[in-house]
Amino acid sequence: MSKKILIINTGGTLSAVMKGNGLIPGLSIYDMQKELKMVSGDTDIEIEDFCSLDSANIFPEDWSQLAERISECRNSYDGIVVIHGTDTLAYTSSMLSFMLRNIGIPVVITGSQLSITNPVADAMENCRCAIHMAASQIPGVFVAFNRKVMLGCRASKVRSLSFDAFESINYPNIATISSLGMKIDKAAVPDRTGIFKLSNTFSDKVCMIKMFPGIHRSFLESLADQGYKGLYIEAYGIGGMPFLKHDFIGTLDKLIKGGMTVVVGTQCRYEGSKMDVYETGRRTLEIGALEAHDMTGEAALTKLMWILGMTSDLSEIRDYYSLNIAGEMTIK
Structure with missing residues (x-):
């Protein structure tokens, strides 16, 4: 048939x-x-x-x-x-x-x-x-x-x-x-891990930025002032960001303590982030940022929008983001 x-x-x-x-x-x-x-x-x-x-x-x-x-x-x-x-x-x-x-x-x-x-x-x-x-x-x-x-x-x-x-x-x-x-x-093909249930809520209070030399931390503070709840950052290399001169990581620390969810990935298209290698990555993980691993930018951003549409509980957000839900990431 x-x-x-x-x-x-x-x-x-x-x-x-x-x-x-x-x-x-x-x-x-x-x-x-x-x-x-x-x-x-x-x-x-x-x-x-x-x-x-x-x-x-x-x-x-x-x-x-x-x-x-x-x-x-x-x-x-x-x-x-x-x-x-x-x-x-x-x-x-x-x-x-x-x-x-x-x-x-x-x-x-x-x-x-x-x-x-x-x-x-x-x-x-x-x-x-x-x-x-x-x-x-x-x-x-x-x-x-x-x-x-x-x-x-x-x-x-x-x-x-x-x-x-x-x-x-x-x-x-x-x-x-x-x-x-x-x-x-x-x-x-990823295995189905449960029954199907439509889950089509989302948060539009999510922003995506790309690191560049000279980006100023005041931009981050403006996002919090505008009520953003989530931020996805395409960092350098395997997840590097500045903490000298302009203390970008220190400002992220304040945002995370204020309730914002911050995810860090890489602007490199292939092979993903690995933030436990260099000091800058380890500092970022220590303040509570989440890691995108080898997700595409499109998947990292939409996953954050989707999770924030389901829950505002910070521990639930962290748990959801760390899961490989649809085959979007490989955790090494």
Whole structure:
């Protein structure tokens, strides 16, 4: 019996048309129906429009509503494909990994670097990969792009123009497509650790900053004044930050004692943080900062937003963040 797949369109380049101000999402899912049916093979697809947005205009409330829609549909379909713009796709796939943890069907997010109306576009191939991964019966949240499938909370956009725009960071691909067909690495698929329960709350009082030489600690104090509850810092190397001249770590100490949750990772894309090596990292851990390990920036940020949306208890926040919830981190 053929697998029943739901395709949800949120917009992005895949559905874009040229207007006076440039490319904008303009095609409805029904405008793309013929092309989608061409790549759906023997699957039975149904389609619906969720929104029609450039992904720069996708916000956390959209993640919450999209997770709710997927949850509503999960028992009626064998898998779900989400068409999404590429610019914030990895943030969406990371947050859905947390909001939909332990979901029992494949949820596959895809997009393209060229509109489906362009004859040389990557759109058809990406949709083909996504649809067939959605029919795989491998549960979880994934990203399909350029003939490979990545874990949703490990995918990151690493190229702005190339068709090979996404990579799986610090984690093997879930599947690849070659002349041998789609080969799924089942050993790379995280185990389901419990029953599915929609968890789509979030906190928007979270900030992400990147360290640079000369950044001043007064910026941190302004975040606390504005009521921020969480901060993710992309630090140097394996987690270094200044504590001489501008005592950045000392200011973080005050913020943490005041109730802010601070997570520290690395601005290096590969291999992650290891904050117990140098004095600067050890000082940061000693004041109570949490470590992002080998998470992507997208996963580290959305995980913090998601946890702070569930609880304000500081010990619970720490416990949740230290857990590998959806395959997003490796603790060495």
